[in-house]
Amino acid sequence: MIESLFRPALSRMQPYAPGEQAAPGKTIKLNTNENPYPPAPEVVKAIQEAASGPLNRYPDPVATSFRRAAADALGLPGPEWILAGNGSDEILTILVRGFVGEGQHLRLPYPSYILYRTLADIQGAAWQQTPFENDWKLPAAFGENEDDLRLVLLPNPNSPSGTLVPKNEVASIADSLDCPLIVDEAYVDFANENCLDLVQENERVLVTRTLSKSYGLAGMRFGFLVAQPHVVAELSKIKDSYNCDAISIAAATAAVSSQDWLSDIVAKLNATRGRMETRLTEMGFAVTPSHANFVWCQHPDGNHQSRYEYLKKNQILVRYMSFPDWGDGLRISVGTDDQIDACLMMLERFS
Amino acid sequence: MIESLFRPALSRMQPYAPGEQAAPGKTIKLNTNENPYPPAPEVVKAIQEAASGPLNRYPDPVATSFRRAAADALGLPGPEWILAGNGSDEILTILVRGFVGEGQHLRLPYPSYILYRTLADIQGAAWQQTPFENDWKLPAAFGENEDDLRLVLLPNPNSPSGTLVPKNEVASIADSLDCPLIVDEAYVDFANENCLDLVQENERVLVTRTLSKSYGLAGMRFGFLVAQPHVVAELSKIKDSYNCDAISIAAATAAVSSQDWLSDIVAKLNATRGRMETRLTEMGFAVTPSHANFVWCQHPDGNHQSRYEYLKKNQILVRYMSFPDWGDGLRISVGTDDQIDACLMMLERFS
CATH class of the missing domain: 3.40.640.10 (Type I PLP-dependent aspartate aminotransferase-like (Major domain))
Known part of the structure; x- marks a missing residue:
């Protein structure tokens, strides 16, 4: 059987799982840190x-x-x-x-x-x-x-x-x-x-x-x-x-x-990120100040996975991440202002 | 020094050399078995x-x-x-x-x-x-x-x-x-x-x-x-x-x-290949019957490298290949009919 012919290192390993692919359509995708805007x-x-x-x-x-x-x-x-x-x-x-x-x-x-x-x-x-x-x-x-x-x-x-x-x-x-x-x-x-x-x-x-x-x-x-x-x-x-x-x-x-285009897009995304950080903090999340196009946040109630599922049911995809011996939380990509408003509104409704 | 930090296998090896890149312009490129026709x-x-x-x-x-x-x-x-x-x-x-x-x-x-x-x-x-x-x-x-x-x-x-x-x-x-x-x-x-x-x-x-x-x-x-x-x-x-x-x-x-397009292009290239094989044989080359989009040929006079250089001087790039303990020859990609006619004419002029 060919199973025995692969390098043992390969047979032992689990494949890397990239972020979920959203069903095409109305899903707001905030889970793989893509830029929500088209390229230059x-x-x-x-x-x-x-x-x-x-x-x-x-x-x-x-x-x-x-x-x-x-x-x-x-x-x-x-x-x-x-x-x-x-x-x-x-x-x-x-x-x-x-x-x-x-x-x-x-x-x-x-x-x-x-x-x-x-x-x-x-x-x-x-x-x-x-x-x-x-x-x-x-x-x-x-x-x-x-x-x-x-x-x-x-x-x-x-x-x-x-x-x-x-x-x-x-x-x-x-x-x-x-x-x-x-x-x-x-x-x-x-x-x-x-x-x-x-x-x-x-x-x-x-x-x-x-x-x-x-x-x-x-x-x-x-x-x-x-x-x-x-x-x-x-x-x-x-x-x-x-x-x-x-x-x-x-x-x-x-x-x-296209460095001018880049500066403009980064400024826009970082402004949206600032709004996300403020609102999430107001909602009671512990928000890690971000230098990237996503925000890592943890709620004291620990209900991260249920928030992820609630958002998903409402066609908003964020990343639920759990790290053994460390903890879990939500990683939310910076989307357009409309996408982020929708996400924040849903998070507010969660109870 | 970082030299000692690369894997030894890497430091020992020679890089793979892909086929020559032609200077843009008039060169007829018959050295890397590309299709001379654009895609479908x-x-x-x-x-x-x-x-x-x-x-x-x-x-x-x-x-x-x-x-x-x-x-x-x-x-x-x-x-x-x-x-x-x-x-x-x-x-x-x-x-x-x-x-x-x-x-x-x-x-x-x-x-x-x-x-x-x-x-x-x-x-x-x-x-x-x-x-x-x-x-x-x-x-x-x-x-x-x-x-x-x-x-x-x-x-x-x-x-x-x-x-x-x-x-x-x-x-x-x-x-x-x-x-x-x-x-x-x-x-x-x-x-x-x-x-x-x-x-x-x-x-x-x-x-x-x-x-x-x-x-x-x-x-x-x-x-x-x-x-x-x-x-x-x-x-x-x-x-x-x-x-x-x-x-x-x-x-x-x-x-x-686009399988119909493919059949047509392959038929066209194989027809050109047939002409190449016939003419090269008439010129005295030993031609290996080809099942690919190139032709391997060897001349009894052994002047392969000088033919390659002569062609190159005339802006036709073919592949001169020399295999240690085995021999050498020319590998000529099947081009358009015009390109192949030009190449064959130059090979006839070579002396």
Whole structure:
């Protein structure tokens, strides 16, 4: 039987479960931190144009147009500091494959993004979780070296909390670690600080970004790594030759060139986030101040799952998250003002 | 230094070198087996429509529309027999990660598609090459079991030869092997036979396909696996949650639903291929009868590299391939009739 022929690491593992897919129609989807607004008009135009391009020809294997535009937009020394990928998921896979062998370890904080554990499982590696301290501070243990520790991953801002570890603390952790530190900045456009500077100061700091959240392009699959050029070169060996297609390269190039659009959308979403935080607090929730496009909240009555189900029955999908030995709560993505008003009204009606 | 922190398997390996990118402009590109014709008009229309879709939302994680259409087109029992990927490159990566652990072996024929060796290298696995016999027949050794052998890969039709191992011989190899046999059918639409039947008969036969060649969608990155449903389910654990984007799913669905277009294009390319084979033979080349969209030819004078360079100087790019301990030759993709006429004329002028 073929069951015995799969790698044992694979047979043992549970697959990663992405956020629920809403039935198409009236559902208000606030569960996977998508941008509720469509991407910049320039992106749609770029896709329309690329559709008439030479799709029968292989795309640029290293997404040069995107990397040039991104280096410009982010103030990086040049395109050779960027590795483009089919979503930041692919970038994270490449990083785990690049640094962590079978039986070796990677570290992540807890609670945070459990995909990292899945990536370790696929690789036949082990993962260790360092619990956050009170107020989502990282303990010193997060920066301690261990023999088998080959990679440390820090989502910053973190999910589900939306909290941000300040840049100077990230720098200290990176300095104390012998292994690379991945700063996963999927949500960083909604925060006031990022760690790109640290990449230039320390070759062991690697930053990942995605176009799925702030740029409104979850449907497009495009992410990238920022790292020193010799690190990008080595990790490029792992990616598929043509990992990004011609259309997504065109779309991503247009997106990253639309920085004014980005500022406007982020300002709008952060304003809505502020309203959410205020109202949820007024309703009695403990609300964690967010640096991302979602809000983590816990009610003292502990009825999180029933609130999730009540909202779902009323066609509003949020994320109920329960972390063993830690607790549970609701993670609500920042939607449009109308969507959030509907969600808040339903939460008020819950009893 | 970070150099010492990469997995040793990675530091040792050479990156895979995809076919040369032509300078844009007048170059006739006959080196990477792309389709010289644009994709079906329905594909372009599907992309245009999808561009206006909800790109801010995550795509269908399992490409349901494509898998339904492909199961229909290929006469498979249902969509659960298909795993969609970001190019068949991603499918091949998933297969190697699914079956071959560090230090274990995969087998491929020689000469054939050297990407398989790269995939083994990345995984920290070893590869073994079984040389073809005369007339591109597979020796019995190709189907022999070994302790560490975990995967056997057969490109069928093969590259660079364009030759096809008959289905009944593939079935015998699969039956004799304890490990899975991957039949890489990237070029099979240009042949008269395929191995899809065998997948239903033997759970250890897995077939990969791509839309990059016959469907004219190299720029789009879409490939898929055909395997028994329990095999698809297990391998799905390895793929990124959202490995195919909304636009490429729409494009691939439209492409695989355009079977009449496909028959016409294949007939046209195979007719051109016939002319190439005849003329090259008349010029004194030893031409291997092709079941793919390229022709492998060797001249008794052995001046393959200088012919390649002569063509390149005249803005015609073909593939010069040299296989250690075996020999060299030219692999010429089937282009449009005009492109092939230009290439043949230049080859006649060469002296």
